[in-house]
Amino acid sequence: MTTATAQAHPNIAFIKYWGNRDAGLRLPVNGSISMNLDGLFTKTTVSFQPSLAVDELIINGREVTGKGLERVSFILDLVRQKSGVKAQAEVISENNFPTGAGVASSAAAFAALALAATKAAGLNWTEAQVSRLARLGSGSASRSIPAGFVEWKMGSGDEDSYAVSIAPPEYWALADCVVLVSSSHKGTGSTEGHALASTSPFQVVRVADSTRRLDICRQAILERDFDLLGAIIQQDSDMMHAVMITSQPGLFYWEPATLGVMTAVRQWQSGGVQVAYTIDAGPNVHVICPQAISKSIAENLRSLPGVNSVLITGVGGAAHLIP
Numbered sequence: 001m002t003t004a005t006a007q008a009h010p011n012i013a014f015i016k017y018w019g020n021r022d023a024g025l026r027l028p029v030n031g032s033i034s035m036n037l038d039g040l041f042t043k044t045t046v047s048f049q050p051s052l053a054v055d056e057l058i059i060n061g062r063e064v065t066g067k068g069l070e071r072v073s074f075i076l077d078l079v080r081q082k083s084g085v086k087a088q089a090e091v092i093s094e095n096n097f098p099t100g101a102g103v104a105s106s107a108a109a110f111a112a113l114a115l116a117a118t119k120a121a122g123l124n125w126t127e128a129q130v131s132r133l134a135r136l137g138s139g140s141a142s143r144s145i146p147a148g149f150v151e152w153k154m155g156s157g158d159e160d161s162y163a164v165s166i167a168p169p170e171y172w173a174l175a176d177c178v179v180l181v182s183s184s185h186k187g188t189g190s191t192e193g194h195a196l197a198s199t200s201p202f203q204v205v206r207v208a209d210s211t212r213r214l215d216i217c218r219q220a221i222l223e224r225d226f227d228l229l230g231a232i233i234q235q236d237s238d239m240m241h242a243v244m245i246t247s248q249p250g251l252f253y254w255e256p257a258t259l260g261v262m263t264a265v266r267q268w269q270s271g272g273v274q275v276a277y278t279i280d281a282g283p284n285v286h287v288i289c290p291q292a293i294s295k296s297i298a299e300n301l302r303s304l305p306g307v308n309s310v311l312i313t314g315v316g317g318a319a320h321l322i323p
Helices: 067-083 105-120 127-137 139-144 190-199 203-208 210-222 226-245 256-270 291-302
Strands: 002-008 011-015 020-022 032-036 042-049 056-059 062-064 088-095 149-152 163-167 174-180 276-278 285-290 309-313 320-322
Touching (some): 002 105, 032 210, 067 088, 067 105, 105 320, 127 163, 139 149, 174 291, 190 226, 210 226, 285 291
Antiparallel strands (some): 002 042, 032 149, 042 088, 149 163, 174 285, 174 309, 276 285
């Protein structure tokens, strides 16, 4: 029996991934930039066991079958092909944050799975190779492999579409105040949503403008320019949700409380506060700010109607093995 355990953080995309040019390989229509979220994690243990007849998946103490298991077995099959390991695997995974509600649970899950599975199978892969493998399970999982502030290069194909670190966690003391307005599982998952992106007339414009937004975001991180960062991440988030809302059928992830948080953040900005929002495929809002003011921002957010709770996270490190 060969076993390995890995831990990975979810990430929040500053420049969003929405839409694939190759759905099977999860090759994106544009590059993306994100920040790993410290304090939130998925821990996954993979053990290849000759006694098992089929792969087994247990998430937060519950056995998972069907599509969830199929996605995991797909990654395990690739690892078995590359390593020559024949045995089926038991995969035990735990999150310390809500699954499927706009906090990138699949990103952390497939990053941890990719790292644990390759190690358990005896493969000593580079960070880029593990990022590519994670991408095949969930596109944004490629970004949860490197540390800190991360860019996923769209690449020309499978070989060069992986994520790299732009700056380490300690480079810029930012915080993400994750505003939970709903912990229920979203109706339409990201995989289905990506397939609808091209049905929106706004997607062409969003993709055509992506290089400009990537350049501004990268520059803002490297120069630690919060005003520049805040403006571009908010615009990028609004653009992605415009695509979602105008897809056929339309995807509307926001709750009334989501809009309330967005409105409050814009008001605080007009008063000179360094704060900005970004929203993934779900109702919860990620409010980015300098770490020094994160506690007061979180307090203000908790007082807004419809806000269930606020998690404060810093900048997270790379996916890593746990001895």
